[in-house]
Amino acid sequence: MSFKLDCLNTILINPFPYLHPPPQLPFEVLGLHTVSASSPRSAAPVTNNTTSQSFHPDHPGLNPSHGKYIVYRQTARDGANRRRPQTSIGTGYDLSNSVFSPDGRNFQVEYATKAVENGGTAVGIRCKDGIVLALEKIVTSKLLKKDANKRIATVDRNMGVVHSGLVPDGRHFVSRARDEASSWRGTYKAPIPAAALANRMGAYVQAYTLYNSVRPFGITAIVGGYDAETEVDVDGAVGSGPTMGSGGKTPGAKEGGPYLYMIEPSGLYWGYYGAATGKGRQAAKAELEKLNLDPSKGEVIGLEEGVKEAARIIYAAHEDSKDKEFELEMTWVSAVNGPTKGRHEEVPKELREEAERLAKKALEGEDDMEE
Structure with missing residues (x-):
């Protein structure tokens, strides 16, 4: 399996032949993106165009150059064992003043x-x-x-x-x-x-x-x-x-x-x-x-x-x-x-x-x- 992870914890995973992310990494689905052979994987919609790193675990049978990719975001678990998005301060929650961060802050007002x-x-x-x-x-x-x-x-x-x-x-x-x-x-x-x-x-x-x-x-x-x-x-x-x-x-x-x-x-x-x-x-x-x-x-x-x-x-x-x-x-x-x-x-x-x-x-x- 091949996927890309940026600083916002957004991941592109080729789901074939594996239809789900590895069980040791909790994710939530953000959308579906298709990458052709002529379109490099870097053209995928990774949030904020930030510097990315490529990870290639040993999963045979996958072609990282093209195919359908599911966009996931890595999540973490809180004390009540509930999944919540992993974000740094303001990340993703300061793009609109109509959205509160998980800790109840309005970054645009700040x-x-x-x-x-x-x-x-x-x-x-x-x-x-x-x-x-x-x-x-x-x-x-x-x-x-x-x-x-x-x-x-x-x-x-x-x-x-x-x-x-x-x-x-x-x-x-x-x-x-x-x-x-x-x-x-x-x-x-x-x-x-x-x-x-x-x-x-x-x-x-x-x-x-x-x-x-x-x-x-x-x-x-x-x-x-x-x-x-x-x-x-x-x-x-x-x-x-x-x-x-x-x-x-x-x-x-x-x-x-x-x-x-x-x-x-x-x-x-x-x-x-x-x-x-x-x-x-x-x-x-x-x-x-x-x-x-x-x-x-x-x-x-x-x-x-x-x-x-x-x-x-x-x-x-x-x-x-x-x-x-x-x-x-x-x-x-x-x-x-x-x-x-x-x-x-x-x-x-x-x-x-x-x-x-x-x-x-x-x-x-x-x-x-x-x-």
């Missing part, structure tokens, strides 16, 4: 996460009176126009998005988010809440992990906004029904304030007090954890202080790639009685430059202490 890890560091901070978004935009060429190709976008009047990873994917994400915000405003005559936008965009991103005709988004997006204060809806006419809520005898509970969410390539999203993604995410997260952003643990930093902290964190995270130039993008959004009047805007140039100066000074101080 590869998308790797694309995010190669992007610039992005940070979002939830302050007591607003949201700050910041991004380290790596300058890939000195010929690029300054401040062009921005990575932070306005989705609605009160909402902004910063993304790290593949820029075209981020543009499509922003375009879809704007459509969702427009649809919400057309239906409810009000800006979309941050939670509703995160929910809709999380579902949209997750849909790209379900079908093999598309690929996952190669970005992680941070969504931040300031929701307007509104009364909690409660049924009932004035003077009757409940004593609290819209339509009741007394005003209802108020909702609103700053909210921050991060949406991952898998479609998973969470609410955060501080979020970071991109190449320097670990260093950025370590710095964010030093800040008091949880209202239940004391006084939360204000918006202007959040701008300075965001700049410091971006510069600290850039230390690992300090040989590369970068531009600092920063935006913020506050309540209607705050500095932005409830709108998502770029941080004023004077405040941004001051924040950058303080960030550079802090880094120089750390370098002096190390020396």
Whole structure:
């Protein structure tokens, strides 16, 4: 018997006169392939066109140059004596995002996460009176126009998005988010809440992990906004029904304030007090954890202080790639009685430059202490 074995454990076996593979080697049938005398055995459909080895055990009566070949894949047995395919990590299971590996992993989503890890560091901070978004935009060429190709976008009047990873994917994400915000405003005559936008965009991103005709988004997006204060809806006419809520005898509970969410390539999203993604995410997260952003643990930093902290964190995270130039993008959004009047805007140039100066000074101080 003559057969060919490649690195994916795919085997071509001439089944004549033996109709089955040797009993000491468990296989599963993949298909049937015919090889003519003029067609070399190497033309058989061995997966991935990888380097192969030929094996010729002592089985007389077989002609390895032509004939009908059955394609088998070698299998192994698990602890329950069940046969399972022998594969290396990702082998055969990373060709489609609609397939899980035997250990429950989706390799296409993991590869998308790797694309995010190669992007610039992005940070979002939830302050007591607003949201700050910041991004380290790596300058890939000195010929690029300054401040062009921005990575932070306005989705609605009160909402902004910063993304790290593949820029075209981020543009499509922003375009879809704007459509969702427009649809919400057309239906409810009000800006979309941050939670509703995160929910809709999380579902949209997750849909790209379900079908093999598309690929996952190669970005992680941070969504931040300031929701307007509104009364909690409660049924009932004035003077009757409940004593609290819209339509009741007394005003209802108020909702609103700053909210921050991060949406991952898998479609998973969470609410955060501080979020970071991109190449320097670990260093950025370590710095964010030093800040008091949880209202239940004391006084939360204000918006202007959040701008300075965001700049410091971006510069600290850039230390690992300090040989590369970068531009600092920063935006913020506050309540209607705050500095932005409830709108998502770029941080004023004077405040941004001051924040950058303080960030550079802090880094120089750390370098002096190390020396």
